[in-house]
Amino acid sequence: MKKTTDLNKIITVLTVLCVCTAVILSGLIGVYFMKKNSSVAFVSGADSPRASTTVKQTTSEVSTTEKSAESTTVASTQSTTVPVFSNNNTTSATVSTTQSTTQSTTLIPENERIVVNPEQELWNLVVVNAGREMPEGYVPELACVAGTSVKMDYRVAPWYDKMYYAAKRDGITLTPYSGYRSYERQKINYNNLTEKYMSRYSLSRAEAAAKAATVILPPGTSEHNLGLAMDICNTYDSFAGQKEFAWLTEHAHEYGFILRYTAEKQSVTGIVPEPWHWRYVGVEYAEKIKNSGLCLEEYLDSVGIAY
């Protein structure tokens, strides 16, 4: 009788143990699957290739914008190639190694500038400069180039891509450094610099605006606002000595791009040499302009094309 009771006790204990083990195991399995599911949800939400690409592009867009603004500031404090208002003594040797930005030689008052039509038939030949501005607020249709978030006019972006990949095959990387800039962004940068000069040098608004125009082109007067120009690789004067520049000099016209601002033509364009700034005009005109040795304005005048 005692033996039977003992056996019953053992069976009961074993049963209890089995039930407990089963409960614990099923609990553990449940937790495992919950974790697995939640990590899958995390991957598809934020770390999927599509999502991470978007995040990356946004970041690079922001940093490009910041970089442009920063380089503008650097140039505004260090550039001494502007004779009238320059207040510091940086040597020209220093200037040649610092980052340069566009400098126009004259500021034409806003009410005296011609407003161009970016939608004209030969849209690829539109000229904006100190005396010719885009309509305020004009935004071209844009597209990203070469797998980056840098944008150009959607009709030009495929040509940049073609050039980029052709150069790549020759071992040259034509990093798109700065493409389209919005009218609004240009306006903010220009106004900020004008106000900075007003307080720093005790200038009137008109004087400060003229000084600012030597560093940042007034809004609407930059080819970057049109979406037809790209600063390639960097904005250092030393770019003229790089292999990327040599490649562009030899091949850019095959893809419709011309070097826009050279030392020889500074008196016509009003812009200091910019070896990094390449402007799209289309294959036909790029070849003609290159062979003519003229700058864009001179060429169009010589053949009687209105711009």
Ligand SMILES: [Zn+2]
């Ligand atoms: Zn440029």
